[in-house]
Amino acid sequence: MFLARRIPELSRARAKVLIATGEVRVDGRRVKKSYALKAGDRVTLEGMPGAVDFDATPDPGLALEVLLETDSYVVVDKPAGVPSHPLRAGELGTLAGALVARYPEMRGVGYRKREPGILHRLDTGTSGVMLAARDQQTFDELRRMLQAGEIEKRYLARCVGVVPAPLVIDTPIATDPRDRRKVRVCTDPREVKRLGAQSASTEVLSSTPAENGSLVELRANNARRHQIRVHLASIGHPLLGDPLYGG
Known part of the structure; x- marks a missing residue:
């Protein structure tokens, strides 16, 4: 498989999930896993770490308003002015840092270390509800539901x-x-x-x-x-x- 060959840390199983949930695009379009690449195709991949990635630094000092907590996911209220995730290692004051401080099991969940369990983003200046998974299986299923329009935003x-x-x-x-x-x-x-x-x-x-x-x-x-x-x-x-x- 092209993705698994080009990205060593990406398993074939995860690559299939990315294709099924629309994270893999060819010339900006969603494709099926059976799609045969042609010369000149531009493949883009969302939601995966780039060359530089890092763990979000736990930030227990940042208040976290939890609207709903289950064994597999949490729903929180992000205030305006708080970034969803850090842009550099060691950065504090982010929702991601508050999440891993309260739910350490989220570390490593998702596609980016800096976005532990986070299913979607809100701009720093935007307030609103955010969804985060506490394990990888839940993350993959909720991500699929988001991409399929089964969760309305x-x-x-x-x-x-x-x-x-x-x-x-x-x-x-x-x-x-x-x-x-x-x-x-x-x-x-x-x-x-x-x-x-x-x-x-x-x-x-x-x-x-x-x-x-x-x-x-x-x-x-x-x-x-x-x-x-x-x-x-x-x-x-x-x-x-x-x-x-x-x-």
């Missing part, structure tokens, strides 16, 4: 202007090569292939006029990095106060 956002609703924004997105802190929407098929843009869908469920703009409810079950921010900005309604995308 909804968001509330304050936006510039009055956002039309209902509305679906499904423009592919990719890391901006001019500023890698950001992502960009890709409307040209050639650009989609060149940048390895990934499919993304944001549903605007409702929109209510509010001070300086509108309050919108959104659904994005498999939201990618900055997806909601860039999708709303692309239709002229960035999040209020968003410094990266013009709010």
Whole structure:
């Protein structure tokens, strides 16, 4: 198998899970494990550690609000201003650090050491509910459910202007090569292939006029990095106060 040969630490069994849950993309598209690679195909892999990875440093000093705790997973409330995971070894003040301090069995669960058990991310400035698994089997099953849309994720956002609703924004997105802190929407098929843009869908469920703009409810079950921010900005309604995308 291509992945197992190219990534020695990746077992064939885990590679099959990654393909089945949509973590493996060819030219930005999900593929089946039977797909035969062709010359020129661009293979991207989400959720796996890169060349540098490290354990999240336990941080018992960071308060952790647990909404639900079971033997196999926990649901917690991440406040705005707290990063989901560290960007460097030894970093404190992250949700990941608070999780491994309280649930040491999460260490090593998931695809990245720095994101122990964490099933999805929220931007540092975003508050909300996060789900984390306490063992690898639960992680793999919950990840499958997320990718299949069996777990629904909804968001509330304050936006510039009055956002039309209902509305679906499904423009592919990719890391901006001019500023890698950001992502960009890709409307040209050639650009989609060149940048390895990934499919993304944001549903605007409702929109209510509010001070300086509108309050919108959104659904994005498999939201990618900055997806909601860039999708709303692309239709002229960035999040209020968003410094990266013009709010």
